[in-house]
Amino acid sequence: MKFYIHTFGCQMNVCDSLWIAAALRQKGYTQVMSEKEADVILINTCSVRQKPEQKVYSMLGRIEPYLKNNPNLIVGVGGCVAQQVKETFWEKFPFVRLIFGTDGVRSVPDSIVRLSENPDLKISLLDFLDYYPEREIIIDRTLTKQQAGAYVNIMQGCDNFCAYCIVPFTRGRQKSRKTENILNECKKFAEAGIKEITLLGQNVNSFGKDKYGDGVSFPQLIRKVSKIEGIRRIRFTTSHPKDISDELIALFGELENLCPAIHLPLQSGSNTILAKMGRKYTIEDYLQIVEKLRKVRDDIVITTDLIVGFPTETEEDFLETLKRVKEIEFDSSFSFKYSDRPGTKATKMEPKIPDEIKSERLKRLQNLQDKLTHKSLNKLKGKVVEVLVEGKSAKQGKDNQISLKGREGGGRVVNFLTKQTNNIHVGSLVKVKITEIKKHSLFGEVIL
Ligand code: SAH
Ligand code: SF4
Ligand code: F3S
Numbered sequence: 001m002k003f004y005i006h007t008f009g010c011q012m013n014v015c016d017s018l019w020i021a022a023a024l025r026q027k028g029y030t031q032v033m034s035e036k037e038a039d040v041i042l043i044n045t046c047s048v049r050q051k052p053e054q055k056v057y058s059m060l061g062r063i064e065p066y067l068k069n070n071p072n073l074i075v076g077v078g079g080c081v082a083q084q085v086k087e088t089f090w091e092k093f094p095f096v097r098l099i100f101g102t103d104g105v106r107s108v109p110d111s112i113v114r115l116s117e118n119p120d121l122k123i124s125l126l127d128f129l130d131y132y133p134e135r136e137i138i139i140d141r142t143l144t145k146q147q148a149g150a151y152v153n154i155m156q157g158c159d160n161f162c163a164y165c166i167v168p169f170t171r172g173r174q175k176s177r178k179t180e181n182i183l184n185e186c187k188k189f190a191e192a193g194i195k196e197i198t199l200l201g202q203n204v205n206s207f208g209k210d211k212y213g214d215g216v217s218f219p220q221l222i223r224k225v226s227k228i229e230g231i232r233r234i235r236f237t238t239s240h241p242k243d244i245s246d247e248l249i250a251l252f253g254e255l256e257n258l259c260p261a262i263h264l265p266l267q268s269g270s271n272t273i274l275a276k277m278g279r280k281y282t283i284e285d286y287l288q289i290v291e292k293l294r295k296v297r298d299d300i301v302i303t304t305d306l307i308v309g310f311p312t313e314t315e316e317d318f319l320e321t322l323k324r325v326k327e328i329e330f331d332s333s334f335s336f337k338y339s340d341r342p343g344t345k346a347t348k349m350e351p352k353i354p355d356e357i358k359s360e361r362l363k364r365l366q367n368l369q370d371k372l373t374h375k376s377l378n379k380l381k382g383k384v385v386e387v388l389v390e391g392k393s394a395k396q397g398k399d400n401q402i403s404l405k406g407r408e409g410g411g412r413v414v415n416f417l418t419k420q421t422n423n424i425h426v427g428s429l430v431k432v433k434i435t436e437i438k439k440h441s442l443f444g445e446v447i448l
Pocket of ligand 2: 009
């Protein structure tokens with residue numbers, strides 16, 4: 001049996017899909033890279049904005065005709081759209097045979113086996129569990145040989161209910177995972193040669209601060225992971241500014257294997273909008289965090305998420321965002337037009353901002369960010385950075401040179417040329433001198 005997985009959305013979805021793929025391979029299934037060849041098609045979905053939700057429906061529309069040639073084709077839909085739309089999915093797309101939410105991920109591989117044995121069966125795995133759903137730790141050697149880093153979940157869900165956000169509805173309440181299980185997974189990855197661990201959660205700073213917590217705080221967890229032999233780099237995402245502690249900030253100056261990079265969503269530079277969003281910090285609080293982070297490590301890469309056109313956002317509010325973005329000089333940022341999500345508080349807030357104004361604000365913000373990103377990357381010109389090799393670059397070099405890519409400590413992509421004979425491979429840590437600055441990436445030469 002051949003399976004194909006398509007993943008929309010965040011790293012948590014990527015992590016879930018990687019696990020499903022490893023579990024299916026363990027059962028003897030073969031992963032294929034085209035939906036047309038597959039006997040099982042799984043779509044892991046995102047509903048954070050309307051656009052990714054729409055993409056799921058158009059993908060399903062494209063898939064339906066395949067059933068004519070292959071009536072036994074199993075189609076499964078998981079992730080946030082599945083959790084949001086629930087069983088009504090079957091009314092619109094009756095050919096879908098499996099629907100799963102985040103807590104159902106661990107039952108997906110067995111469910112697929114059951115579905116293939118019983119052509120009349122449909123399965124729904126949408127219940128939220130009252131505990132963190134542990135799943136078997138599968139170390140897939142063929143995969144670990146091809147990857148330098150791995151994702152490790154430390155929690156599920158979110159309790160913050162920011163006014164615009166659907167995540168607490170699609171991923172449920174916050175459930176921290178037990179420290180012992182997290183460390184066990186990290187150790188197994190390290191033993192398989194993985195060099196970089198990215199700890200994942202919707203709100204990692206509040207790890208342990210729920211009824212499932214085991215007394216270990218997020219900074220303490222990082223300390224424990226940093227001691228695991230073979231782990232050369234630790235990253236984490238995502239941090240909420242209201243929960244960031246001085247102890248966490250201090251770790252950036254203390255732990256050699258904690259990467260100097262933090263993704264810290266600001267969302268808006270206007271205190272009025274931040275309050276309406278329910279973010280529970282002011283721009284002044286945020287500026288203070290940035291100052292502290294840069295004091296501990298002046299080269300720390302700070303990235304963010306921003307929303308334009310939140311209901312009631314005035315031109316003045318937006319100018320505050322522009323002003324603050326310029327002041328903070330984010331190394332890069334993701335910015336989005338506000339999108340109404342069903343069930344969230346913001347859907348009821350008026351007035352809504354017209355789409356033309358949202359587009360125009362987004363453009364102004366992204367123009368500013370492009371300049372800041374360029375400025376940030378330029379600082380690396382001529383410098384030597386350490387790169388963890390992740391694979392081959394899209395473009396290949398001439399003659400006996402190969403072109404590889406990886407990331408420097410701050411998380412920026414670096415492409416570089418090297419001789420085949422240098423024996424640099426996925427997972428190697430190499431020194432690269434940056435010679436050229438591209439729009440979003442860097443180019444360099446290996447220093448041996
Ligand atoms: N806890 C995660 C949230 C994931 S959503 C985190 O903080 O990263 C990722 C980003 O999507 C959010 O930071 C926000 O900027 C954006 N987003 C969430 N809901 C949105 C909406 N309704 N409209 C536009 N952007 C939204
Ligand atoms: Fe999308 Fe959020 Fe779900 Fe991730 S958690 S897939 S970003 S809606
Ligand atoms: Fe969403 Fe805010 Fe939680 S952005 S995921 S409600 S921290």
